[in-house]
Amino acid sequence: MKRKEVEVLEDILGSNIRAAAELKRRLLDRGVLAVNLMSSPGAGKTTLLERLAERLSPRYRLAVIEGDIETERDAERIRAKGIPAWQIQTGGACHLEAKMIGRLFPQLPAELDFLFIENVGNLVCPAGYDLGESLRCLLLSTPEGDDKPKKYPKAFRTAQCLILSKTDLLGLLPFDPEQAKKEALEVNPHLEIFLVSPLTGAGLEDFIAYLLRQRQKLTGRHA
Amino acid sequence: MAGLFEILEEKAGQHRAAKIVSVKLRVGLLSGAVPELLVTAFDMYKKGTLAEEAVLETVAVPLKVRCRSCEAEFEVDDFIFRCPSCGATDLEILQGTEIYLEKIDLEVD
Numbered sequence: 001m002k003r004k005e006v007e008v009l010e011d012i013l014g015s016n017i018r019a020a021a022e023l024k025r026r027l028l029d030r031g032v033l034a035v036n037l038m039s040s041p042g043a044g045k046t047t048l049l050e051r052l053a054e055r056l057s058p059r060y061r062l063a064v065i066e067g068d069i070e071t072e073r074d075a076e077r078i079r080a081k082g083i084p085a086w087q088i089q090t091g092g093a094c095h096l097e098a099k100m101i102g103r104l105f106p107q108l109p110a111e112l113d114f115l116f117i118e119n120v121g122n123l124v125c126p127a128g129y130d131l132g133e134s135l136r137c138l139l140l141s142t143p144e145g146d147d148k149p150k151k152y153p154k155a156f157r158t159a160q161c162l163i164l165s166k167t168d169l170l171g172l173l174p175f176d177p178e179q180a181k182k183e184a185l186e187v188n189p190h191l192e193i194f195l196v197s198p199l200t201g202a203g204l205e206d207f208i209a210y211l212l213r214q215r216q217k218l219t220g221r222h223a
Numbered sequence: 224m225a226g227l228f229e230i231l232e233e234k235a236g237q238h239r240a241a242k243i244v245s246v247k248l249r250v251g252l253l254s255g256a257v258p259e260l261l262v263t264a265f266d267m268y269k270k271g272t273l274a275e276e277a278v279l280e281t282v283a284v285p286l287k288v289r290c291r292s293c294e295a296e297f298e299v300d301d302f303i304f305r306c307p308s309c310g311a312t313d314l315e316i317l318q319g320t321e322i323y324l325e326k327i328d329l330e331v332d
Contacts, residue, residue, distance in 0.1 A: 001241060001330050001331070001332065002330070002331060003244065003328060003329070003330060003331075004238060004240070004328070004329045004330075004331045005326055005327075005328050005329075006234055006238060006326060006327050006328075006329060007325070007326045008230065008234060008324045008325065008326055008327060009323065009324070009325060009326075010230055010323065010324050011321055011322065011323055011324075012226045012227040012230060012248070012322050012323070012324050013226055013322060014226065014230075015226050015229060016226065124255060125255065127255050128254065128255040128256070150301075150302050153253060153302040154253050154254075154255040154320075157253060157302075157304070185312075186302070186303045186304065186305070187302050187303070187304060188304065189304060189305075189312035189313070190312075190313075
């Protein structure tokens, strides 16, 4: 037996990076704006999607992929709004990976404007996995506190937009939206920030206008 | 971990290794991974593989950025992305987001 040293120099997430690039190309070919929604558990992602379904459909064609460790509950909530939804049960895994989305790609409607992917509730691991999305959108809800951006820098740094969620609770909690914005912008100065109450729909118009602009940029068509 | 072991198996196969003795990872400050926890995960995952007796070594990689306005290069350690020279916030990340498999030591016949 002898020893042999082998230089490798490969990113260990390389297979996900390649799968995500391929998926992104296929989604863009179809003119689909894919949005990866990330947050802690219970920040309002599914409720936000319910509100978006009410406002955007049927003018725009939506589909939703839900990621959870267990249960079909979130997909059922979206289907109840008349939107096609698929549930990925990760069976313990704390994040979605591009291959999981790629497997569902053939089932997506041929004509589609928006694909929302609701990631597993977690601000840590999902941040490391590109799902082929064009837009990474983070939710930070007011009960979580305004000091989170620097605690979860990768999630905030890799997102393009941030929704400060559950604004209906502002005033009841020691959450300062200006402080949250300041922290978030220090980690990522390019973040577009929206204040939204998924429960009441307050503030949703600005976010929807942003989504439509992003889609317009993508397709070059008038949304 | 699955991604790492895919590469390890591939490399061990290419070099007809009897076993993997050590594995060296470069872990970026903004990789989202904690070196200590990677070692724990590696030690759980390696059972029953060619790396069963392997030691995982991790090297911390600082977060290095370049200012797109004044070209200054510097390290960010507090996750405040602002150029210390000119105050600009449009920064390009040069390193520190990766988990790189740098090298492996194999035992071969």
